[in-house]
Amino acid sequence: MFKKLISMMTVDMAIDLGTANSLVYVKDKGIIINEPSVVAVNNKTGQILAIGEEAKKMVGKTPSYITATRPLVNGVISDFEVTEQMLKYFIEKASASSKKLFGIGGFSRVIIGIPCGVTEVERKAVRDAAKNAGARTVFLIEEPLASAIGAKLQIQEAGGNFIVDIGGGTTEVAVISLGGIVVSRSLRVAGDKLNDDIIQFAQKEYKLLIGERTAEHIKISIGSAMPSKEKKEMAMRGRNLVTGLPEEVVIFNDDVQRALERSVRQIVSAIKTTIEETPPELLADVMTDGIFLAGGGSMLKDLDVLISKETKMPCKIVDDPLTSVVRGAGIALENIETLSEVMSKDDEEEAFT
Numbered sequence: 001m002f003k004k005l006i007s008m009m010t011v012d013m014a015i016d017l018g019t020a021n022s023l024v025y026v027k028d029k030g031i032i033i034n035e036p037s038v039v040a041v042n043n044k045t046g047q048i049l050a051i052g053e054e055a056k057k058m059v060g061k062t063p064s065y066i067t068a069t070r071p072l073v074n075g076v077i078s079d080f081e082v083t084e085q086m087l088k089y090f091i092e093k094a095s096a097s098s099k100k101l102f103g104i105g106g107f108s109r110v111i112i113g114i115p116c117g118v119t120e121v122e123r124k125a126v127r128d129a130a131k132n133a134g135a136r137t138v139f140l141i142e143e144p145l146a147s148a149i150g151a152k153l154q155i156q157e158a159g160g161n162f163i164v165d166i167g168g169g170t171t172e173v174a175v176i177s178l179g180g181i182v183v184s185r186s187l188r189v190a191g192d193k194l195n196d197d198i199i200q201f202a203q204k205e206y207k208l209l210i211g212e213r214t215a216e217h218i219k220i221s222i223g224s225a226m227p228s229k230e231k232k233e234m235a236m237r238g239r240n241l242v243t244g245l246p247e248e249v250v251i252f253n254d255d256v257q258r259a260l261e262r263s264v265r266q267i268v269s270a271i272k273t274t275i276e277e278t279p280p281e282l283l284a285d286v287m288t289d290g291i292f293l294a295g296g297g298s299m300l301k302d303l304d305v306l307i308s309k310e311t312k313m314p315c316k317i318v319d320d321p322l323t324s325v326v327r328g329a330g331i332a333l334e335n336i337e338t339l340s341e342v343m344s345k346d347d348e349e350e351a352f353t
C-alpha cells in the first residue's frame with residue numbers, strides 16, 4: 001500500500017541537458033520542455049530572469065547587469081549554480097501535475113543523459129545539481145545509448161549498432177552491442193563549432209563581425225557538408241570591423257561549405273577512427289544496418305551523404321534527431337530494471353525504491 005502510494009506520487013522524468021537545447025520528457029505526457037540551454041541572470045541579485053527561448057533572445061542584447069549564459073559547455077556543466085537553477089525549474093515544471101494531486105512533490109526519479117567519457121567529477125556535478133534541484137533518485141545514461149534507444153535500435157541484441165550524435169557542443173560516436181557501449185569517441189566539434197567557423201569566415205573574408213544567431217541561421221539555411229552545383233546566397237548583416245558601421249554582405253553556399261570543411265572533416269575522421277577500432281564481428285552488422293546519425297548537427301545538408309561516401313557504408317538520420325536522447329532516456333527509465341546494468345545510479349538512494 002505504502003509502496004503504491006509512493007509510486008503514485010513519483011514523477012518519472014528524463015532530461016537531456018544539452019549544450020544547445022534542453023529537453024524534458026515525462027511518462028504519459030511526452031516532451032514537456034524543449035528550450036535552448038540559456039539562462040539569463042541578474043548579476044546584482046543572482047536572480048534568474050529567464051530560461052530557454054526567452055533568455056536566448058537576450059544573448060548579446062542585455063544591459064550590463066544581466067548576463068545570458070549557457071551553463072553547459074561541450075556537454076558538461078561549466079556553471080554549476082546556474083545549471084542547478086535550470087534543473088530546478090525543469091523538475092518543478094515536470095512535477096507540477098503531481099503536486100496538484102497530492103500537495104507535495106520531491107519524489108521524482110530523474111534520468112539525465114551525459115556525454116560518454118566524462119570524468120567522475122563531471123558525473124558527480126550532474127548528479128549533485130539534480131539532487132539539489134529536488135530529484136530524489138538520479139540515474140545517468142550515456143547519450144549515444146539513449147539516442148540509440150530513442151531511435152528504436154535493437155541495442156540489447158548481440159549485433160553491432162553504430163550511432164553518431166552530433167549536438168551543439170560534442171559529437172559522440174559509439175558502437176553499441178548487448179545493451180552497452182563497446183567503443184566510443186567524443187569530439188568537441190559539433191554544431192556550435194560550425195557556427196564559429198562561419199563567424200571566423202565573415203571576419204577574415206569581409207571584415208564583418210556577425211553574431212552567433214546570424215551564423216547559425218546561415219548554416220541551417222545554406223550550409224552544406226559537400227560542394228553542390230546548386231547556387232544559393234544569403235544576406236548577412238553585421239558590423240564592419242574597419243569602419244565600425246553596420247554592413248550587409250552577400251554570402252554564397254559554396255563559401256559556407258568551404259568555411260565548414262575543416263570541422264566536417266574532423267567529424268568524419270572521428271567516425272572513421274571508430275570504425276577502425278570496432279571489432280570485426282560487430283562491423284559486419286554495421287555494414288548491413290549502416291551508421292545512424294542523431295542530434296541537431298546531423299541535419300547539416302549532405303552530411304549523411306558525405307559520411308556514407310567516406311565510410312562506404314549506408315548512413316541514415318534517425319527520426320526526429322533532436323529528441324532521440326530524451327525519448328530514449330525516458331524509455332530507459334521505464335525499463336530501468338532490465339536495463340539497470342547499463343545505467344549508473346546513486347547507491348545511497350536504494351532505500352525507497
Ligand SMILES: Nc1ncnc2c1ncn2[C@@H]1O[C@H](COP(=O)(O)OP(=O)(O)OP(=O)(O)O)[C@@H](O)[C@H]1O
Nearest residue numbers: 018019020021167168169170191295296297299300
Ligand atoms: N537543420 C540544421 N542544420 C544544421 N544544423 C542544425 C540544424 N538544426 C539544428 N542544428 C544544430 O544542431 C545543434 C543542436 O543540436 P542538439 O540540440 O542535438 O545539441 P545538444 O544536445 O544541445 O548539444 P550536446 O549534445 O553537444 O550537448 C545546434 O548547433 C544547431 O545549430
Ligand SMILES: [Mg+2]
Nearest residue numbers: 018167295325
Ligand atoms: Mg545532445
